Amino acid sequence: MPAPLNRALEAVLDGADADALRRATTRLIDVYRSGAPPAEQVLRDRVAATAYAAYRMPATHAAIARVLRYALEVDPALAPRSLVDVGGGTGAAAWAAVEEFDVLESVEIVDGSADALAVGAAVGRHGPPALAGARWTRRDLGDGAALPPADLATVAYLLGELEPALQERVVDAAAAAADVVAVVEPGTPRGFAAVLAARDRLLAAGWHVLAPCPHEQACPLAAAGDWCHLAVRLDRTALHRRLKGAALGHEDEKVSYVVARRSPVPPSVRPSGRVLRHPRTRKGMVALELCRADGSASEEVVSKRQGPRYRAARHAGWGDQWPEGGTDPAD
Known part of the structure; x- marks a missing residue:
């Protein structure tokens, strides 16, 4: 985990009830390991949101940062100045984007959980200027309202928690708001299915895949009954190990993703x-x-x-x- 985010999390978690955080972390682990979309708001209170930031934010941040670096490797000219983080919760994607794009100036995180937004804003105040000055907006993503316009929209660790019809509305809203859309999900069959559906929907709307695919045809892994994903390794802090009851000093976050943009990807840029x-x-x-x-x-x-x-x-x-x-x- 990068030092700025580590320090920001430590500042917000200082003095928090460790036992309450461990109990909340156990509940969250049970929810996410169930493999089913949650039936109710997962981050339903401040303790749950704080536990999520401590136990999940390091891994989701590392995965999203790597995804954005993959997009930059394909197109080094990618330089968004504004970001809308859709369903951004405590802001892991916003942290990753600010770190990967040094020209990013305007950040807005949109989420349905007021507690997640409050924790994210508290963590963000210890971050770079674009995060310290970010807008944290509570919105029901199912209400059909337009998202604020931005150069880049991130939709990370969200679609797999939604019903298919709502997934489609969120992808459409992100595509209407931004010039580049990054969809990131856990690297599981269910997470990949959500990414693949988003990829298909963006392609059908005339968008173009920047990463990871070196083509815009049907996914050959999906056709073979497999799923496309990768693993991102990150170091665990002492607090991270305590909350998860883990012995290893690292973990591997498996992730599936697609980054697409409105404008065509030149053949000279696309990887072979x-x-x-x-x-x-x-x-x-x-x-x-x-x-x-x-x-x-x-x-x-x-x-x-x-x-x-x-x-x-x-x-x-x-x-x-x-x-x-x-x-x-x-x-």
């Missing part, structure tokens, strides 16, 4: 391949499972005889871009 799983390294070779620009998914085995391409394969990671054919990857 994406690594779908952890590369498998054997003596003298690396096996990469790839999503390809032609809409297929297949394995490529890179041998030591391929020189620079083999060295690049040894450094490739799950989720990274990968070039096709004989073109050697950039160092």
Whole structure:
């Protein structure tokens, strides 16, 4: 977790009732591990919202930050000056966006939980100027009201908690408000299904995929009964370990995502391949499972005889871009 967010969380959590936070964290873990959309407001009080910020915000922040970096790797010119964080809760996506885009000036977080917004605003006051001055707006996302216009809309860890019809309305509202939309969900079959539905809806509306897909055709993993996701590793703080009852000093947050934009993605910008799983390294070779620009998914085995391409394969990671054919990857 980056030091600014860590310090901000510690400042807000200082003096909080540790036992109450642990009990609330246990309830939240039970809800999120159930695999079903919650039947009622999850962050129903200030303690629950504070526990969520302490136990989930580090992981969701790390995942969203990595997603935005993937988008920047495809298009380094991406430079939003305004953000609307839809269903942003305690503001993890806003923190990630402010850190990844140094030109970001205007931030608005929209959510249905007043308690989550209050905790998020308290944490944000310890952050960079764009967060300290952010607007935290309570709104029922099902009321059909338009979202404030922005260069970038983030819809993170939200759609999987909504009924399909409401998911569609939220995606449509984000697309109407912004020029770039980032949808992020847990890297589970259900989370991926929500991302895939959002991707399909954006493509049907004439939008264009920036990341992770190197194409705009049907997802080859979905066609094979699989799901597209990746893992983001983050360090746990001492408080994080205590609240989760965890022994390890790190955790891996699995995430599915799509970043799309209103304007076309030039062929020269779009990646020709994406690594779908952890590369498998054997003596003298690396096996990469790839999503390809032609809409297929297949394995490529890179041998030591391929020189620079083999060295690049040894450094490739799950989720990274990968070039096709004989073109050697950039160092």
